[in-house]
Every structure is written in C-alpha cells, then in structure tokens.
Amino acid sequence: MSHARKPSRTTDQRSNAVKDPSEWSTGDEPMTAAQASYLHTLATEAGEAVDGELTKAEASEKIDELQEKTGRGKGEQR
Numbered sequence: 001m002s003h004a005r006k007p008s009r010t011t012d013q014r015s016n017a018v019k020d021p022s023e024w025s026t027g028d029e030p031m032t033a034a035q036a037s038y039l040h041t042l043a044t045e046a047g048e049a050v051d052g053e054l055t056k057a058e059a060s061e062k063i064d065e066l067q068e069k070t071g072r073g074k075g076e077q078r
Contacts, residue, residue, distance in 0.1 A: 027057030035059040042066035 021027050031039070031054050039059055043050040046069045050062060067073030 021057035021060040024057055027060075028055050030054075031056050031059035035063065039063055039066070042070055042072060045070045045072070 035054075035056065036052070036059070039050050039054075039062060042063060043066060046066050048066070054062060063073070
C-alpha cells in the first residue's frame with residue numbers, strides 16, 4: 001500500500017495567493033507612498049540609490065532584492 005503524501009492545503013493556498021508583480025493588474029501604476037518610504041529606508045541601509053519613478057511592480061521587485069541584501073523583511077523577527 002502506498003502512502004503518498006498529499007500537498008498541504010496551506011502550502012497550495014499560499015502559493016496561489018502570491019502573484020508575480022509582473023502579473024499585477026495595477027503593476028504599471030506609480031509606486032505607492034508606502035512602497036517609496038520603505039524602499040528609501042532599505043536603499044539607505046544597503047547603500048544604494050533608487051529611482052523614484054518606479055512602478056508598483058518594479059518597486060516590489062526592488063524591495064524584495066534589497067530585503068535580501070539587508071536581511072530585512074521576510075522572516076524578520078521583531
């Protein structure tokens with residue numbers, strides 16, 4: 001008898017809930033004020049300059065990149 005493990009619903013739901021920024025219907029709109037503020041904070045910590053004219057999708061991707069570089073954000077314990 002095979003005991004194949006089924007994927008958990010939580011994992012399936014989480015993967016379906018996360019869309020690539022390039023697929024966002026509003027991704028080509030200007031970044032939000034919250035994105036701009038957080039991006040500025042991350043860029044300062046990373047010692048990088050950031051274009052202030054990014055789209056929502058571009059800002060999201062840059063935030064992910066800078067979070068990785070600075071160790072902030074995802075999985076951060078407060």
